Amino acid sequence: MNEITFRLAAAGTGGDDDLTALVELYDGAARWMQEAGIDQWKPGDKDEEHFRLRQKEGEVWLAEVAGRRVGAFELWWEDEPAWGPQPPEAGYVHRLMVDRRHAPAGTGRALLAHAERRIAGAGRAWARLDCVSRNPRLRTYYEGAGYTVVGEHSKEGGGGSRYAVTLLEKRLGA
Numbered sequence: 001m002n003e004i005t006f007r008l009a010a011a012g013t014g015g016d017d018d019l020t021a022l023v024e025l026y027d028g029a030a031r032w033m034q035e036a037g038i039d040q041w042k043p044g045d046k047d048e049e050h051f052r053l054r055q056k057e058g059e060v061w062l063a064e065v066a067g068r069r070v071g072a073f074e075l076w077w078e079d080e081p082a083w084g085p086q087p088p089e090a091g092y093v094h095r096l097m098v099d100r101r102h103a104p105a106g107t108g109r110a111l112l113a114h115a116e117r118r119i120a121g122a123g124r125a126w127a128r129l130d131c132v133s134r135n136p137r138l139r140t141y142y143e144g145a146g147y148t149v150v151g152e153h154s155k156e157g158g159g160g161s162r163y164a165v166t167l168l169e170k171r172l173g174a
Contacts (some may be wrong), residue, residue: 061114065104095112139168
């Protein structure tokens, strides 16, 4: 009944509904963060064009339960802004989003597990991600999912501001 299924978000004109849903998922997650006192995402920061570009440069996955979109994530095959030049040994998980109103418990972990299977299926040994360093709650969440902190990095934000991110990785198939 609460089985989570995964599919790639549709691209192009036929995928406008998915793009709208991705923006809604992002904004909902951003509002939840703000209500929880987490200073990370802001509603309105990511639009349909952002997700359209992510589809062209990587993969955008949607999670559904009974036809309702309950989560999503971006999967990148390189992430030089945070990780620098790297050999093709990892997949990079970004924008893990859960609709807290409708998603069953464990949806976030199911999203991570799906990303890890996809990365391993592509023959890569590492799942990597980053989170804003001032978000210890998210860092603890990722560590609980088997990720290990491997460093910190300063990134450029909107308007030329800089912020620190914690880099985490998980060895797959070990």
